[in-house]
Amino acid sequence: MLQIKGENIYMPFESDIQIVTKSLTEFKNDSLSGEKQVINQKKLQNIISDLDLENYAVNGGLTGKSLELFLNKYLSYSTRLHHPAYLGHQCAAPHYASALGALVNGFINNVPSVYEMGPASSSIEYFIINWMLEKIGWKKAPVDINSDYHDLDFGGGVLVDGGSVANLTALTIARSKVAPEVWEKGSPSNLAILLPRVSHYSLEKAAGILGIGKESIYLLEIDRKGAIIPGKLPEVYNRLIDDGKIPIALAANACSTAVGIYDPLEEIADFCIENKVWFHVDGAHGASALISEKHKGLLKGIEKADSLIWDAHKLLQTPSLCAALLVRDHKYLDKCFPQEASYLFHEKVQPGFDFIHRTIETTRAGLAEKLFFVLAAIGEKGLAKFINNQYQLAQDVYNYINNLNDFECPVRPESNILCFKIHGDDKTQMEIRNRLIIEGSYYFTTAKFNNERFLRLVFMSPNTTLQHIKKLISRIREINSSITSTKFF
Numbered sequence: 001m002l003q004i005k006g007e008n009i010y011m012p013f014e015s016d017i018q019i020v021t022k023s024l025t026e027f028k029n030d031s032l033s034g035e036k037q038v039i040n041q042k043k044l045q046n047i048i049s050d051l052d053l054e055n056y057a058v059n060g061g062l063t064g065k066s067l068e069l070f071l072n073k074y075l076s077y078s079t080r081l082h083h084p085a086y087l088g089h090q091c092a093a094p095h096y097a098s099a100l101g102a103l104v105n106g107f108i109n110n111v112p113s114v115y116e117m118g119p120a121s122s123s124i125e126y127f128i129i130n131w132m133l134e135k136i137g138w139k140k141a142p143v144d145i146n147s148d149y150h151d152l153d154f155g156g157g158v159l160v161d162g163g164s165v166a167n168l169t170a171l172t173i174a175r176s177k178v179a180p181e182v183w184e185k186g187s188p189s190n191l192a193i194l195l196p197r198v199s200h201y202s203l204e205k206a207a208g209i210l211g212i213g214k215e216s217i218y219l220l221e222i223d224r225k226g227a228i229i230p231g232k233l234p235e236v237y238n239r240l241i242d243d244g245k246i247p248i249a250l251a252a253n254a255c256s257t258a259v260g261i262y263d264p265l266e267e268i269a270d271f272c273i274e275n276k277v278w279f280h281v282d283g284a285h286g287a288s289a290l291i292s293e294k295h296k297g298l299l300k301g302i303e304k305a306d307s308l309i310w311d312a313h314k315l316l317q318t319p320s321l322c323a324a325l326l327v328r329d330h331k332y333l334d335k336c337f338p339q340e341a342s343y344l345f346h347e348k349v350q351p352g353f354d355f356i357h358r359t360i361e362t363t364r365a366g367l368a369e370k371l372f373f374v375l376a377a378i379g380e381k382g383l384a385k386f387i388n389n390q391y392q393l394a395q396d397v398y399n400y401i402n403n404l405n406d407f408e409c410p411v412r413p414e415s416n417i418l419c420f421k422i423h424g425d426d427k428t429q430m431e432i433r434n435r436l437i438i439e440g441s442y443y444f445t446t447a448k449f450n451n452e453r454f455l456r457l458v459f460m461s462p463n464t465t466l467q468h469i470k471k472l473i474s475r476i477r478e479i480n481s482s483i484t485s486t487k488f489f
Helices: 013-033 044-050 053-059 065-076 096-108 119-136 163-178 201-209 230-242 265-275 286-291 330-334 368-401 426-439 466-488
Strands: 156-160 191-196 217-220 246-253 279-282 307-311 323-327 417-422 443-449 452-458
Touching (some): 013 065, 119 323, 163 191, 163 246, 230 246, 246 265, 323 330, 368 417, 417 466, 426 452, 426 466
Parallel strands (some): 246 279
Antiparallel strands (some): 156 323, 307 323, 417 452
């Protein structure tokens, strides 16, 4: 074994792995039992001090018993996504198999950006992209990569670090189609984009990065659920044209972040095809419904889109981050980023595929292993069953809450996202949430919808049941009664 200055450069890998496994198993069991707090937010300085970070950074020694003690403290301050009372952000409670995939690539550190830096990792990513393309209804990429590969018609994609990067990349592709000279001459000043009034903030941010200012973002009219009204599209589009603008893309939600509503994709797609506008779908959360026979109809017409983003780290039980950018025609993606780097781009033996020309990033972690390991462990039917259960739970909770005299829901959920409120003002909803977060008994978020503040549940943990929500409702009533009494006095 390699020695340096008489010391083994390898840490006690096997024994430390056992410590990590034991600690995570206890964390998992405690989370599933629901007996521990779902969230334990202490002050930043207290956690830094309690974890003894300065000492470890200076002196090292995080191994063996020290590692065990450190993990016990670290995990005690960690939010428990597998906990039945975790109803917070759209982050998966990962299947253990997906965590194994992350561990494997994290240790071997193979980079799928360049095939020779990770042949197995690159091959899995290529397979996963094709698996997703097939679910959308787009043509899969050939696995025989020969001289005429780039001239053939088929879909394409790449895995990136999150939906924000995926949305930015999609809009960059759309811009390149409208203004192919952009890399030489810069962005034209008359570019615009069509966005729903309730789109994810990453789309507006991406527009800003691309040099499309707020004045060139044309907001699409929505109905009471927050979905795009197809009949209103011509009015907004014609105003854009009359202003002398050129649209790079129209984006739609599948589904919306705040309340989980799907836009009518087929009607929007037909409008975009008629007017030759790039149709992009933000399916970061809701595209996973494509693998469910019961719910894939929510994305009817998706095959007509030009691009789609799909986050596996939301509803595919995969740890963050693992987001896919997918396009119907690979050529637009492959030609989007003109690049030169003599150490990367040159004639070489190439038995596989380099993803590097499809991404903003140069070095990327192996993301596909995370999704593939869970897919290989439970199969498509296992993932579909999970999605069906979470969507059904949202319906069951809606039916329960909507029949309570002192609560209301603004819309019937179409996904695993549900907004509701107890009768009262915005301040009341925030106070209820803050108290529950402080006591650590439940973790959920809030959202503004139709200018009102609602409590927001996202059913990400497979361990949450209707009974847990009934207990939450009882606790909310107790807190609300306390708030009302305080106001009275």
